[in-house]
Amino acid sequence: METIIRSSTKGASRPGSAKTSRVAGRFRAPRTLILLSAVFVAGCSSAPKQQTEPVTSPVLSAPPTTTAPLESTRPVYAGPWEDPGNPLYQRTIYFDYDTAEIKPEYLPVLRTHARYLGTNAGVKAKLEGNTDERGTREYNLALGDQRAESVRRLMIADGVSPNQLSTLSYGEERAANPGHSEQAWRLNRRVVIQY
Amino acid sequence: MPRHQRRPSILMAFAVVLFGFGLGFGAEPAQARLNIEVTGGVEAAQPIAVVPFGVSDGLIPPVDIAAVISADLARTGRFRAMPTRDMLDMPARHEDVDLRDWTLLGMNNLVIGRVEPDGSGYRVSFILYDAFRGDQLASTTLVSTKAGMRNTAHRISDIIYQKLTGQRGVAATRIAYVTATGQGEGQAVTLRVADADGYNPQTIVSSGEPIMSPAWSPDGRRVAYVSFENKRAAIYVQELASGRRELVASHPGINGSPAFSPDGRKLAMTLSKDGNPDIYVLDLTSRELVRLTEHFAIDTEPSWSPDGQQIIFTSDRGGSPQIYRMGSGGGPAQRISSEGDYNARASYAPDGRSIVLVTRVNGMFRIGLVDLDRGFMRLLSNGSLDESPSFAPNGSMVIYATIHGGRGVLAAASIDGGGNQRLSQDSGEVREPAWSPFLN
Numbered sequence: 001m002e003t004i005i006r007s008s009t010k011g012a013s014r015p016g017s018a019k020t021s022r023v024a025g026r027f028r029a030p031r032t033l034i035l036l037s038a039v040f041v042a043g044c045s046s047a048p049k050q051q052t053e054p055v056t057s058p059v060l061s062a063p064p065t066t067t068a069p070l071e072s073t074r075p076v077y078a079g080p081w082e083d084p085g086n087p088l089y090q091r092t093i094y095f096d097y098d099t100a101e102i103k104p105e106y107l108p109v110l111r112t113h114a115r116y117l118g119t120n121a122g123v124k125a126k127l128e129g130n131t132d133e134r135g136t137r138e139y140n141l142a143l144g145d146q147r148a149e150s151v152r153r154l155m156i157a158d159g160v161s162p163n164q165l166s167t168l169s170y171g172e173e174r175a176a177n178p179g180h181s182e183q184a185w186r187l188n189r190r191v192v193i194q195y
Numbered sequence: 196m197p198r199h200q201r202r203p204s205i206l207m208a209f210a211v212v213l214f215g216f217g218l219g220f221g222a223e224p225a226q227a228r229l230n231i232e233v234t235g236g237v238e239a240a241q242p243i244a245v246v247p248f249g250v251s252d253g254l255i256p257p258v259d260i261a262a263v264i265s266a267d268l269a270r271t272g273r274f275r276a277m278p279t280r281d282m283l284d285m286p287a288r289h290e291d292v293d294l295r296d297w298t299l300l301g302m303n304n305l306v307i308g309r310v311e312p313d314g315s316g317y318r319v320s321f322i323l324y325d326a327f328r329g330d331q332l333a334s335t336t337l338v339s340t341k342a343g344m345r346n347t348a349h350r351i352s353d354i355i356y357q358k359l360t361g362q363r364g365v366a367a368t369r370i371a372y373v374t375a376t377g378q379g380e381g382q383a384v385t386l387r388v389a390d391a392d393g394y395n396p397q398t399i400v401s402s403g404e405p406i407m408s409p410a411w412s413p414d415g416r417r418v419a420y421v422s423f424e425n426k427r428a429a430i431y432v433q434e435l436a437s438g439r440r441e442l443v444a445s446h447p448g449i450n451g452s453p454a455f456s457p458d459g460r461k462l463a464m465t466l467s468k469d470g471n472p473d474i475y476v477l478d479l480t481s482r483e484l485v486r487l488t489e490h491f492a493i494d495t496e497p498s499w500s501p502d503g504q505q506i507i508f509t510s511d512r513g514g515s516p517q518i519y520r521m522g523s524g525g526g527p528a529q530r531i532s533s534e535g536d537y538n539a540r541a542s543y544a545p546d547g548r549s550i551v552l553v554t555r556v557n558g559m560f561r562i563g564l565v566d567l568d569r570g571f572m573r574l575l576s577n578g579s580l581d582e583s584p585s586f587a588p589n590g591s592m593v594i595y596a597t598i599h600g601g602r603g604v605l606a607a608a609s610i611d612g613g614g615n616q617r618l619s620q621d622s623g624e625v626r627e628p629a630w631s632p633f634l635n
Contacts, residue, residue: 067424
């Protein structure tokens with residue numbers, strides 16, 4: 001049986017979360033909700049941007065394409081989620097292997113964030129889905145997407161406006177722990193709520 | 196009058212040492228190249244002698260052509276190249292060859308050659324002999340620039356390989372791969388393309404964000420890949436010669452698993468813009484995007500059959516990831532993987548008769564080869580986290596990513612079990628190899 005994970009940072013544990021035993025029925029969004037979400041996402045999807053970048057010199061002599069992130073700065077104090085004493089401080093939830101089902105012990109954490117977002121309609125959150133390294137990279141990219149999507153649907157069901165939420169899957173590309181053991185893997189199967 | 200290289204054994208020993216440490220002859224690019232180790236399976240190989248090529252007086256070729264050819268042939272697992280120090284004689288011209296000497300040394304085949312100046316470049320000629328029958332199996336002259344000498348040597352290797360095995364060689368092909376150093380936000384990731392022997396690595400893209408899933412166009416001129424450089428996954432197609440690239444997919448959600456159709460006109464991919472990861476095909480000319488799967492499970496990792504008629508993909512619609520097949524225009528999908536509870540990232544062999552995939556065996560992720568006619572699976576690797584298998588264009592080998600000594604490296608396995616090799620960098624991770632198509 002898998003050990004139940006708490007956030008590795010002090011002050012982040014939620015009452016009861018460490019001792020909650022595994023419950024058979026896990027959260028899964030109702031099918032109608034899934035369909036509604038799908039319709040919503042389809043509605044916002046845009047055609048691919050067809051952008052052609054300038055020609056550089058041939059590859060034998062050309063400097064490689066170097067990419068830079070569009071934004072890289074963060075304010076020193078961005079919001080209450082940065083305060084270790086605040087319940088919003090726990091922004092990571094963990095998953096079992098090869099599943100996007102949210103474990104019941106994380107429902108209180110997610111509801112705390114949903115309540116905050118519901119109250120603060122101007123705040124936006126990015127849900128980052130991650131997996132452990134086992135299995136193939138593209139399957140894991142899809143699995144990370146499903147994990148982020150599970151959290152998004154739960155939060156929408158809890159009253160958060162869809163346009164406050166975005167998802168991003170890193171698959172296995174952004175390990176929290178680079179090790180090759182279950183101890184590392186369980187920390188990597190996660191969704192992080194980024195404000 | 197050409198002068199023979201008189202001290203080849205010392206030179207060869209030196210070359211072997213340098214080769215083993217990842218250095219080499221001539222001017223090396225500044226970038227770390229892939230070091231290749233042949234890791235076994237050479238017992239059944241055919242003996243062949245590749246005599247150091249004769250050179251005209253005063254000429255110093257930038258590459259030891261015979262050493263490159265010997266290494267190319269040895270890497271196929273089908274040949275065992277005679278060490279230069281064991282050679283009794285080093286003929287460079289037909290009239291100096293006594294084939295009986297070579298048959299006494301147990302050599303089935305002999306290669307001799309010469310390098311002569313040709314303008315600012317070189318003229319390289321060689322003869323391949325069947326030592327027992329006394330026949331000349333090939334006799335060819337190639338003109339080469341100085342910079343192209345390694346490639347010329349690879350082309351000669353491929354001519355020899357084809358004459359002796361009946362199959363096209365892959366020495367003059369290339370591999371694309373991803374390198375990574377550091378972790379998380381501090382990581383440096385590059386997409387590189389190198390010769391099949393690890394030389395001439397060229398960085399195509401470098402980024403502080405993940406780069407994934409390189410895929411070659413069928414003409415070998417373009418590479419599609421997934422880059423997170425804008426803090427989200429997007430698919431680019433980049434022309435190697437010019438560096439010019441195009442953003443072809445940047446939808447909400449994931450944009451992954453690019454795969455060129457065999458005619459190069461379409462790109463299959465995975466998008467989750469409609470709420471869930473599904474397979475789509477983008478027409479690269481008309482930009483028409485067609486959705487091929489519509490399922491609440493994960494559908495990803497599309498791969499085209501060589502005739503372009505079918506697409507195989509990974510889906511967990513049955514509860515665990517398995518390989519399914521559908522028409523390349525969509526329609527019903529049929530499961531084709533039968534053994535095991537995790538099968539993913541399948542791709543067709545060039546002849547379409549088998550597929551390679553990642554399969555889980557007792558908790559270990561390994562590379563499997565599935566014979567599609569018989570449904571039989573054979574394991575090609577023995578690691579615990581092996582992934583990203585990619586066929587050589589002649590179908591003789593599969594290159595894949597594995598972990599060795601705690602680091603990500605590449606490995607290649609012969610389909611017939613004949614030879615294995617490992618490709619690593621001196622530092623950092625190497626992963627996601629994609630073997631190019633034939634390039635000439």
